Amino acid sequence: MSQAPRRTRDRAATEAALLAAARARFTLGGYDATSVRDIARDAGVDPALIFRYFGSKERLFERAAQTVDDEHEAPSDGGAEDVPTRLLHAAMRQAAPGSAGGHPLAALLLSSGRPECREQLNAQLSHDYVHALEQLVDLPDRELRAELLTAWLLGITVARSLARTPALSEACVDDISPYFERVAAVLLGTPAPVAAPPDGPAAP
Amino acid sequence: MSQAPRRTRDRAATEAALLAAARARFTLGGYDATSVRDIARDAGVDPALIFRYFGSKERLFERAAQTVDDEHEAPSDGGAEDVPTRLLHAAMRQAAPGSAGGHPLAALLLSSGRPECREQLNAQLSHDYVHALEQLVDLPDRELRAELLTAWLLGITVARSLARTPALSEACVDDISPYFERVAAVLLGTPAPVAAPPDGPAAP
DNA sequence: GAGTCAAGTCATCGATTGATGACTTGGACC
DNA sequence: GGTCCAAGTCATCAATCGATGACTTGACTC
Numbered sequence: 001m002s003q004a005p006r007r008t009r010d011r012a013a014t015e016a017a018l019l020a021a022a023r024a025r026f027t028l029g030g031y032d033a034t035s036v037r038d039i040a041r042d043a044g045v046d047p048a049l050i051f052r053y054f055g056s057k058e059r060l061f062e063r064a065a066q067t068v069d070d071e072h073e074a075p076s077d078g079g080a081e082d083v084p085t086r087l088l089h090a091a092m093r094q095a096a097p098g099s100a101g102g103h104p105l106a107a108l109l110l111s112s113g114r115p116e117c118r119e120q121l122n123a124q125l126s127h128d129y130v131h132a133l134e135q136l137v138d139l140p141d142r143e144l145r146a147e148l149l150t151a152w153l154l155g156i157t158v159a160r161s162l163a164r165t166p167a168l169s170e171a172c173v174d175d176i177s178p179y180f181e182r183v184a185a186v187l188l189g190t191p192a193p194v195a196a197p198p199d200g201p202a203a204p
Numbered sequence: 205m206s207q208a209p210r211r212t213r214d215r216a217a218t219e220a221a222l223l224a225a226a227r228a229r230f231t232l233g234g235y236d237a238t239s240v241r242d243i244a245r246d247a248g249v250d251p252a253l254i255f256r257y258f259g260s261k262e263r264l265f266e267r268a269a270q271t272v273d274d275e276h277e278a279p280s281d282g283g284a285e286d287v288p289t290r291l292l293h294a295a296m297r298q299a300a301p302g303s304a305g306g307h308p309l310a311a312l313l314l315s316s317g318r319p320e321c322r323e324q325l326n327a328q329l330s331h332d333y334v335h336a337l338e339q340l341v342d343l344p345d346r347e348l349r350a351e352l353l354t355a356w357l358l359g360i361t362v363a364r365s366l367a368r369t370p371a372l373s374e375a376c377v378d379d380i381s382p383y384f385e386r387v388a389a390v391l392l393g394t395p396a397p398v399a400a401p402p403d404g405p406a407a408p
Numbered sequence: 409g410a411g412t413c414a415a416g417t418c419a420t421c422g423a424t425t426g427a428t429g430a431c432t433t434g435g436a437c438c
Numbered sequence: 439g440g441t442c443c444a445a446g447t448c449a450t451c452a453a454t455c456g457a458t459g460a461c462t463t464g465a466c467t468c
Contacts (some may be wrong), residue, residue, distance in 0.1 A: 165326065
């Protein structure tokens with residue numbers, strides 16, 4: 001998208017520029033709709049460098065699609081009990097900070113026609129979302145409850161990043177948080193939150 | 205996928221076979237990952253007939269992706285109040301009956317990197333889901349509430365059809381219905397349902 | 409300044425894509 | 439059986455794709 005300025009010879013910077021451009025393109029269009037020439041043009045770099053530095057388009061995609069190395073937050077660290085809130089923040093995060101592009105999961109979603117991407121999507125959801133939520137449930141249908149809440153977070157991501165639904169796209173975390181906490185309480189079987197959405201006081 | 209048996213010359217049957225094959229392929233892999241040769245091979249037909257009968261790959265996709273002409277159910281007919289339940293059934297429906305393939309929305313989701321497909325996805329969600337649900341809300345945040353429930357239905361579809369989350373993929377409507385009704389009641393502000401999910405009696 | 413090695417460039421490959429148009433063939437009609 | 443038109447076939451186009459390898463250029467050391 002944004003042509004990068006001329007750099008002096010710097011492999012690390014070139015790799016980073018390619019990775020950023022790849023993330024932006026892949027999260028906006030998916031694997032098939034993105035060509036290595038597009039990515040290289042955005043990075044202001046020759047397309048051949050992609051293969052020199054990353055080996056193949058597929059390996060570049062894997063590097064661009066994994067969120068594990070995201071330096072700013074990992075979905076499974078920090079406190080113990082505010083897991084749902086952290087997952088909501090992750091679902092609401094629009095793009096990697098400091099770069100254009102869509103939600104990190106969008107790259108996998110848009111490319112989930114490819115079996116490898118579908119596997120990676122499934123693995124990432126299972127590890128980051130379902131497993132973390134399951135720990136909070138001590139009722140029948142543990143897995144189903146966790147997956148239902150995961151589906152909601154996934155749907156919020158899709159609605160904001162792909163479908164671009166108007167109200168959800170412009171909402172911030174605080175707008176959704178009260179609804180989210182009540183629904184999470186229902187699905188996980190945890191006690192209802194104190195704060196209530198604007199439809200009168202919560203039932204005692 | 206399944207090679208069709210030899211037909212006598214029959215344009216209507218050939219068009220139908222192409223449309224069925226296109227639906228199956230597009231809902232499983234999206235627009236870019238599906239070639240006209242794939243579709244024609246599945247239909248047992250020469251690829252050139254696609255352009256003769258549908259004009260272009262894009263127009264075939266539009267025909268295959270629209271659910272309006274689905275003869276068996278339109279999302280906005282029938283009774284007045286069980287709209288959420290009908291939408292849940294629509295989200296849980298795996299594929300067009302009588303043919304392989306994924307959920308009808310999956311074709312649009314997988315192809316939403318293309319601007320036209322994103323528009324069509326947005327329009328379909330707005331019309332079939334958000335607008336119908338909005339009518340049921342008489343509280344602040346009408347649109348947001350409707351979109352939040354839409355996002356959940358969308359997420360259920362994605363989890364089942366693309367991510368293939370285990371518990372949700374094997375669940376049927378009756379498994380999810382009790383949770384769905386309680387969450388829908390929370391989001392829409394309607395009275396809580398009588399039947400409760402298996403975590404003890406519902407709060408009065 | 410010569411030498412060296414990595415960073416970056418360039419031409420080009422084979423495969424596949426969507427699409428076109430001339431061609432052949434089947435079957436209904438008189 | 440001859441005619442005719444639509445259904446279906448075939449060869450092929452231009453464009454684009456991912457990928458390769460030989461080449462040039464910059465920056466650093468001695």
